[in-house]
Amino acid sequence: MTVRVGVVLFPGSNRDIDAVNALRVAGAEPEILWHEDADLAGVAGILLPGGFAYGDYLRAGVIARFSPVMRAVADFAERGGPVLGICNGFQVLAEARLVPGALLRNRGLRFVCREVTLVAEHMDTPFTREIGERRPLRMPVAHGEGCYYADEATLDELERDGGVLWRYANADGSVAGPDDPGNPNGSLRGIAGVRNAAGNVAGLMPHPETAVEAILGSDDGLGIIRSLVVSSAEWASTGSISGTRPVAAVATAGGAA
Amino acid sequence: MSDSTRAWRFAVNVTPKPGILDPQGKAVERSLPHLGIAGVSGVRVGRRVEMTVEAADEAAARAVVDRLAGELLSNPLMELFAVEPLGEAGATGEAGEGGEGVPSRAGVRG
Numbered sequence: 114m115t116v117r118v119g120v121v122l123f124p125g126s127n128r129d130i131d132a133v134n135a136l137r138v139a140g141a142e143p144e145i146l147w148h149e150d151a152d153l154a155g156v157a158g159i160l161l162p163g164g165f166a167y168g169d170y171l172r173a174g175v176i177a178r179f180s181p182v183m184r185a186v187a188d189f190a191e192r193g194g195p196v197l198g199i200c201n202g203f204q205v206l207a208e209a210r211l212v213p214g215a216l217l218r219n220r221g222l223r224f225v226c227r228e229v230t231l232v233a234e235h236m237d238t239p240f241t242r243e244i245g246e247r248r249p250l251r252m253p254v255a256h257g258e259g260c261y262y263a264d265e266a267t268l269d270e271l272e273r274d275g276g277v278l279w280r281y282a283n284a285d286g287s288v289a290g291p292d293d294p295g296n297p298n299g300s301l302r303g304i305a306g307v308r309n310a311a312g313n314v315a316g317l318m319p320h321p322e323t324a325v326e327a328i329l330g331s332d333d334g335l336g337i338i339r340s341l342v343v344s345s346a347e348w349a350s351t352g353s354i355s356g357t358r359p360v361a362a363v364a365t366a367g368g369a370a
Numbered sequence: 371m372s373d374s375t376r377a378w379r380f381a382v383n384v385t386p387k388p389g390i391l392d393p394q395g396k397a398v399e400r401s402l403p404h405l406g407i408a409g410v411s412g413v414r415v416g417r418r419v420e421m422t423v424e425a426a427d428e429a430a431a432r433a434v435v436d437r438l439a440g441e442l443l444s445n446p447l448m449e450l451f452a453v454e455p456l457g458e459a460g461a462t463g464e465a466g467e468g469g470e471g472v473p474s475r476a477g478v479r480g
Contacts, residue, residue: 172445179442208445215447222393262390262448299391 116346119146119156121186121202123177128163128200128322135322136160139335141342151181158195158345159186161202163255163320173216173258174204183209193353195239195344196314197337200256203306203316211314212307213271214263220291220299224257228331229297229319230282231305235275238308239344239354240315244336249282251331252324254297259318261300261307268302279306279317312357313344377424378431379456382439384449385416419443422459 118141120132129145136143144156148166153159167176177183183205190196190211198206206212219225231250233241244250263271271277280303281289281296288303289295296303298318306317321334344354386392394415402410425431435453444451 171443175442175445215445217390217448218393220391220393222397260391264447299393 115140115142116158116342116349117142117144117154117156118158118160118342118345119144119153120160120162121146121148121182122162123148123164123166123180123205125166125168126162126164126201128320131320131322132160132162132199135325135334135338136342138325139339139342141345146182148177148180148182151185153182153185153189156345157349158341159189159197160322160341161186161196161198161205161316162322163200163202166201166205169201169258172204172208174201174206174208177201177205178209187211190309190314193311193313193357193359194348195341195354197240197341198314198316199320199322200254200259200318203318204258206314206316212309212316213267213276214261214304214307216258216318217260217262217299218258219256219260219297224255225259225297226255227253227297229254229305230284230295231279231317231319232282232286232288233279234277238275238278238315238340238356239313240278240306240308240337240340242356243339243343249286250279250321250324250333250336252319252321252334254319256298256318259298259300261298261304261318263301268304271304271307272302274310276307276310277302277304278308278315279304279319281305311359313354375424376427377422377459378428379420379422379459380431380435381454381456382419382421382435382443383416383452383454384419384439384444385414385451387448387450390448416449417443420456428455428458 118136120129120143122129122145133143204216283289283293283295291299308315321337324331324334326332348354392414395413398413423431423434439451
């Protein structure tokens with residue numbers, strides 16, 4: 114049976130159709146979830162797409178955080194369900210404290226729309242397991258507030274804990290620090306995407322969902338989308354996902370998120 | 371409507387935390403030489419939000435503002451906020467619509 118993955122539609126989402134397409138290419142059945150609806154329609158995974166939810170007023174993602182659907186998503190995440198936020202979806206997850214850190218205005222102050230190179234840090238997580246061997250991944254970014262920030266202690270803990278899933282890379286394959294050409298926004302330690310302490314919620318600024326077919330210029334993003342789909346199927350059939358930890362155990366240990 | 375609802379005006383000033391890079395502030399600083407201005411540093415760009423709050427008393431109104439400032443108007447990971455009481459709103463009549471009837475302060479429009 115085809116696994117159903119929800120794509121949340123906020124007013125101002127604009128990558129929802131790309132997300133729907135990517136999920137289909139990855140073999141899932143996408144289900145659009147309306148922001149005012151607290152019912153997740155029984156989906157096995159959630160994708161928060163890019164865009165400018167609620168106009169990005171106040172701060173990117175913050176108004177969306179308080180929408181009815183996000184209460185349901187937070188509950189779904191707490192039960193261990195897989196949630197992936199892309200670009201604005203990552204900003205929503207960060208504002209909702211479902212993943213650690215914050216996304217500041219790009220260091221160069223400009224909206225940056227270009228291709229970047231990413232490298233996945235760990236190949237066995239719910240969001241990277243289908244990438245295959247470790248290699249540079251090309252896909253676009255398109256954002257004005259994508260500069261990943263967390264305090265030094267949180268960054269250290271994230272790295273120790275395997276919480277950094279993707280980093281920006283320079284042309285020579287090295288990690289792109291805040292001022293390097295491969296880093297589009299000044300993100301600390303080149304961080305492009307992170308996961309929560311339990312391991313079942315992740316966000317990244319680049320757009321894997323628009324890099325899933327050769328005709329789009331790159332299909333390097335497909336492994337990430339397919340990872341979400343496989344993890345959703347696993348969660349639907351077993352009630353857990355390999356590579357994650359029970360949320361309760363994390364909470365008592367005092368996780369970074 | 372007939373009960374004596376009172377309302378107070380507040381401003382919430384949100385600024386980037388110390389140590390957080392503020393590229394807007396830096397851009398403002400770098401523009402100052404074009405105005406012939408020297409000796410200005412430490413520019414930090416934030417946001418000011420004003421509002422009218424109906425409540426039984428000022429302390430209750432203030433509690434509402436503190437909550438929304440911390441949960442919605444600022445992100446504690448990157449910003450600080452300060453609440454500034456602006457006095458009772460519409461003291462002589464009914465509570466006004468939004469902030470229009472309140473003595474004006476300089477707008478923050480560009």
